[in-house]
């Protein structure tokens with residue numbers, strides 16, 4: 841297993857105890873993969889990922905990775921074009937227009953795309969105590 845699998849951009853968790861949803865970063869994702877608890881931002885209870893949710897998580901892939909990259913590159917292009925104009929390397933105001941169009945356009949296109957792609961990236965977590973009781977029960 842490569843470690844990049846444990847870092848899904850835009851991953852959110854849903855707390856089954858208080859129904860709060862919150863995003864988690866690489867560190868917490870790694871903890872969950874190691875079957876270690878993370879603390880809920882809402883009710884402060886320790887949450888664990890069940891085997892079924894772990895399985896589901898592995899099927900997510902990382903759909904946002906390339907979209908984030910594309911959005912970064914277009915943002916960078918805009919900065920370079922605009923910076924070039926400000927520094928006097930680019931004399932034409934058309935370049936500024938291009939920079940604005942590229943930056944705004946990519947944000948308009950990629951923004952909703954990133955939002956849509958990240959919407960299903962959510963795992964349901966049970967409180968640690970509940971999963972322990974459940975596994976102890978016959």
Ligand SMILES: [Zn+2]
Nearest residue numbers: 855858880883
């Ligand atoms: Zn909670």
